[in-house]
Amino acid sequence: MNPESNPLKIDESPELSARVLSDISVSRPVLAFFAFAVAWLLIGTVFGLTASLKFNFPDWLGSFPALTFGRVRPAHLNAIMYGWVSLASAGCAIWLTVRLCQVEVRWRKLLYASVLLWNLGLLYGTISILTGNNQGLEWLEFPRGAAILIAVAFVCLSLSILRTFHARQVKHIYVSLWYIMASVVWFPLLYVIANLPFYSGVTQAAVNWWFAHNAITVWFTPIGLAAAYYFIPKVVGRPIYSYYLSLLGFWSFALFYNWNGIHHLVGGPLPTWLISVSIVASVLMFIPVITVAINHHLTTVGHFDKLRYSPTLRFVVFGAMCYTAVSFQGSIEALRSFSEISHFTHYTIGHAHLGMYAFVTMILFGAIYYTMPRLTKWEWPYPVLIKYHFWLVALGIGLYVGSMTIGGILQGLYMNDASRPFISSVEVTQPYLLARSLAGVLILIGHLIFIYLFSLMILRRGPERKAPPWQEEAEVIFP
Amino acid sequence: MMFIRLSTFFLGVLATFFLGWAGLTLIPGIQIREIKPSSELKPYTDEQFSGRAIYIREGCIYCHSQQTRPEGFGADQLRNWGRPSVPGDYVYDKPHLLGTMRTGPDLFNIGARQPSEDWHLIHLYNPRALSPGSLMPPYPWLFKEEDEFSKEVHAAMGKKVVPVPKGFAPEGKVIIATQEALDLVAYLLSLNHTYPVE
Numbered sequence: 170m171n172p173e174s175n176p177l178k179i180d181e182s183p184e185l186s187a188r189v190l191s192d193i194s195v196s197r198p199v200l201a202f203f204a205f206a207v208a209w210l211l212i213g214t215v216f217g218l219t220a221s222l223k224f225n226f227p228d229w230l231g232s233f234p235a236l237t238f239g240r241v242r243p244a245h246l247n248a249i250m251y252g253w254v255s256l257a258s259a260g261c262a263i264w265l266t267v268r269l270c271q272v273e274v275r276w277r278k279l280l281y282a283s284v285l286l287w288n289l290g291l292l293y294g295t296i297s298i299l300t301g302n303n304q305g306l307e308w309l310e311f312p313r314g315a316a317i318l319i320a321v322a323f324v325c326l327s328l329s330i331l332r333t334f335h336a337r338q339v340k341h342i343y344v345s346l347w348y349i350m351a352s353v354v355w356f357p358l359l360y361v362i363a364n365l366p367f368y369s370g371v372t373q374a375a376v377n378w379w380f381a382h383n384a385i386t387v388w389f390t391p392i393g394l395a396a397a398y399y400f401i402p403k404v405v406g407r408p409i410y411s412y413y414l415s416l417l418g419f420w421s422f423a424l425f426y427n428w429n430g431i432h433h434l435v436g437g438p439l440p441t442w443l444i445s446v447s448i449v450a451s452v453l454m455f456i457p458v459i460t461v462a463i464n465h466h467l468t469t470v471g472h473f474d475k476l477r478y479s480p481t482l483r484f485v486v487f488g489a490m491c492y493t494a495v496s497f498q499g500s501i502e503a504l505r506s507f508s509e510i511s512h513f514t515h516y517t518i519g520h521a522h523l524g525m526y527a528f529v530t531m532i533l534f535g536a537i538y539y540t541m542p543r544l545t546k547w548e549w550p551y552p553v554l555i556k557y558h559f560w561l562v563a564l565g566i567g568l569y570v571g572s573m574t575i576g577g578i579l580q581g582l583y584m585n586d587a588s589r590p591f592i593s594s595v596e597v598t599q600p601y602l603l604a605r606s607l608a609g610v611l612i613l614i615g616h617l618i619f620i621y622l623f624s625l626m627i628l629r630r631g632p633e634r635k636a637p638p639w640q641e642e643a644e645v646i647f648p
Numbered sequence: 649m650m651f652i653r654l655s656t657f658f659l660g661v662l663a664t665f666f667l668g669w670a671g672l673t674l675i676p677g678i679q680i681r682e683i684k685p686s687s688e689l690k691p692y693t694d695e696q697f698s699g700r701a702i703y704i705r706e707g708c709i710y711c712h713s714q715q716t717r718p719e720g721f722g723a724d725q726l727r728n729w730g731r732p733s734v735p736g737d738y739v740y741d742k743p744h745l746l747g748t749m750r751t752g753p754d755l756f757n758i759g760a761r762q763p764s765e766d767w768h769l770i771h772l773y774n775p776r777a778l779s780p781g782s783l784m785p786p787y788p789w790l791f792k793e794e795d796e797f798s799k800e801v802h803a804a805m806g807k808k809v810v811p812v813p814k815g816f817a818p819e820g821k822v823i824i825a826t827q828e829a830l831d832l833v834a835y836l837l838s839l840n841h842t843y844p845v846e
Contacts, residue, residue: 224751227775227783234789239707305704305743342654351661358665369742371735372677377744379672387665423661427668433748436717438733443676509721513713513750584750587726591753596781 194273195264196544198280200627202260203537203544205288207623209252212295214616216245218609224602235299243310244298250308250384251319252291254525257533258392259283259326262349264540265399266330269346270337276329283325290318306373308381309363316364320357327353344415345395351423352395355387371439375431382430385524390426390492393529394461396536397489401468404482404539405475410467414460422457425450432503435512451503458496465489480555484535487563491527498523510585515598515605516577519570526612527566534558534619541626550631554618561615569608576601686736688843692835699835702828703745706787713747714756714839730757730842737841752784759840768833769810769825777816790829793821 222229223238230236267274274280294315297303303310311319330353334346363380402409409415428450435444469486476483498520501507511517538555542548549555576598583594625631692700703709717724718732725732733756738744762768770777773791775784791810794802802809808825817823825833 223785224783227785231786232788237706237787238785239710240705242710243707301705303704303707305709305745307709307748347657350658354658354661355665362669368677370680370738370740370744371746372673372680373742373744374738374746375676375680376673379669383668420660420664423664424667427664428671431672434746436721437715437746438735438738440676440679443672446671505721512722513748515751517748585723587723591727592779592781595751595783599783602783 192267192543194277195267198274198277198284199260199264199540200544201281201284202256202263203541203623204627205284206253206256206260206533207620209248209256209291210616211620213245213248213253214609214613216241216248218606218613220245221602221606221609225599225606234301240299240301240303243303243307244295246308247298247310248291248295249525250389251287251294251311254389254529254533256284256287257537258389258529259287261396261533261536261540262330262353262392263326263333264536264544265345265395266333266349269343269399270334270339272333272336272338274329275332275336279325279329283322283329285322286318286325287322290315290322293318306377308384309377313364313366316360320360320364323357323360327357343399344409344412344419345399347419348391348395348398351419352388352391355391356384359383359387371437374434374437375439375443378433379430382433383427386426386429389525389529391422393488393492393532394422396532397465397485397492400481400485400532400535400539401465401489404479404485405469405472407468407472410464414464418457418460418464421453421460425453425457429454429499429503432508435503435505435508448503448505452500454496454500458493458500462489462493480549480552480559481535481539483559484531484538487559488528488530488532488535491523491531495520495523495528510581511577512581514577514580514584515573515601516581519573519577522566522573523570526562527570531562531566534562537623541623545626545629547626547629548634549622550625550634551622554622558615558618558622561611561618565608565611565615567608568611569605572601572604572608576605680735683735683739685739686734686841686843686845689737689739689841691740692838695831695834696838697835698828699831699833699838700745702790702832703835704743708755709745709747709749711749711751711784712753712755713750714754715746716754716756724754727753728761729754730760731845733841734845736845752782755836755839757840757842759837760842763837765833765837766811768836769808769829770812770816772829772832773810773812773823774816777813787829790826790832792824792826793818794824796820796822 219230219236220238220242223241227238234240263274263280290311294311297312297315298310302312304312309316330349334350359380363376368376398409398415429447431439431444431447432451435448437444465486476486502511502517502520538549579597579601580594583589583597584591714733716730716733719725724730737756738746767778769791771779771784772787774786774788775782776786794807802822802824808830810823810825810829812823
């Protein structure tokens with residue numbers, strides 16, 4: 170390697186050079202995961218915006234079967250969840266594991282196999298939905314073949330991560346690793362059990378929502394939290410506030426979050442005790458959420474000025490705050506009296522985006538901003554565009570969640586008022602649905618900027634910079 | 649990890665997971681398995697079943713639920729959407745189509761509420777022909793446009809002419825329902841769970 174073109178100067182300290190070596194071992198697979206993730210982000214965003222516009226202009230493109238709302242909407246969900254978020258989380262999980270175990274990545278070929286199978290599954294699944302081959306279960310729309318490809322891809326990922334973890338060179342197992350190791354065990358189990366063909370009727374509904382909520386519980390959230398636990402202390406330059414809080418946060422999370430899913434069927438034809446158990450568990454989620462929030466806040470406090478120059482920190486702290494917000498919202502939403510209004514409305518859609526976008530996606534952006542220079546040995550060009558990216562998507566998602574929240578509550582109130590005709594609950598949402606499309610446009614522009622920057626990074630184009638546009642962080646994870 | 653061994657960690661990870669799985673799916677599954685179909689519930693006919701597949705294919709589920717809520721929980725009862733649904737109403741449903749969204753009304757008893765085949769066909773061809781302000785998508789690919797003959801000629805050829813109101817179909821054309829449209833409507837009309845349950 171030519172040291173001239175290497176801004177990450179390999180230094181004499183053994184820890185640093187071990188780290189650089191492990192970065193090199195991992196850079197290609199992680200880059201592959203990130204690059205495909207970004208491609209699916211674009212595809213998924215376009216589907217999402219199309220679906221949103223269909224609400225505003227129901228006859229627009231109305232004669233194309235593949236573009237009808239009922240196909241584009243699940244295509245959006247699957248492209249984002251199993252495409253963008255999953256692939257980016259996978260890249261992030263691999264990178265964090267290697268970093269925190271201080272070894273080279275193991276079974277690298279499995280990772281390449283994973284990316285390949287994953288994308289084949291996604292492509293086949295998405296095309297199937299658009300051409301009308303939908304399994305009919307929310308979050309499990311992909312036909313069996315696509316589901317098997319993705320399951321195998323995930324097992325490959327898990328094996329490589331667990332093997333790397335097993336080979337670790339460190340004594341201390343950092344919090345982020347707990348979340349990642351739990352996650353790579355949980356998700357394959359969950360996905361396989363949920364795709365088994367044994368269920369029907371209301372039992373299937375229970376399995377369906379146990380799965381859909383747990384996909385968030387055991388995969389998207391833990392990786393988001395693992396990243397937040399790593400990047401916040403790293404960029405702020407001080408260790409995580411309390412180890413004990415992390416421990417309490419992790420185990421209460423593992424214990425309660427698994428029980429949440431059935432609140433999606435509140436008021437439905439299932440045994441009442443079942444729904445009640447889920448509601449209780451959803452409220453108990455206050456415990457892990459508050460512990461994590463306190464822990465992250467007390468780590469950052471006094472260093473909020475760093476938000477200004479570190480894009481990583483800005484995205485990650487935004488995401489971590491939204492984790493607290495979305496979890497509080499979720500606990501309240503599960504209560505019967507509140508869900509009587511919010512259930513079956515756009516409010517839930519707003520909640521879902523607060524979780525999967527404002528929390529998870531923002532943290533993944535932060536993680537990508539941090540890791541890319543270490544993977545490509547090239548600094549981010551045009552920091553001002555990073556600012557545009559942040560503000561466009563932050564405002565976009567704010568407008569999105571705000572309009573869906575208000576629109577959804579009005580929709581619910583009108584729907585529950587039998588003196589109004591049903592159609593009034595449709596009409597009252599129209600301005601909010603329009604605002605949502607505007608939010609989608611802002612988010613899409615933000616993504617285009619991000620994708621442009623990302624492509625420059627991959628191609629190592631743009632003005633060459635010797636130092637990162639923000640300060641190097643101190644050593645805090647391994648003091 | 650400072651306090652616990654790694655094996656204990658992975659054991660805990662598996663235990664918390666399977667605890668939730670057992671509590672939320674296994675135990676209710678066993679409890680629900682005892683449930684018999686509601687006495688007057690009939691299995692789907694072939695036609696209704698094909699229609700159900702089209703309901704799934706077109707993603708009606710993303711805007712319509714199929715579960716009626718009890719009195720005091722939402723306005724389902726006041727809107728006459730039918731008695732609260734029970735697990736026995738769903739035994740033939742695979743995949744289940746309970747749904748989580750009501751951009752449009754609940755359809756669990758649409759067959760009782762709107763028994764007209766023509767109404768459903770027109771509505772599917774273009775919802776705004778019957779419900780101004782609706783944002784439901786049109787499904788023109790379930791229909792064929794043909795040159796106008798007299799009604800009798802089409803009927804004699806065994807074709808179902810859809811009485812689309814003026815202005816919603818192209819000039820000089822008649823709209824013919826395909827088998828898919830007829831199947832879908834057969835399925836919608838089968839959604840009638842107004843029989844009594846204990």
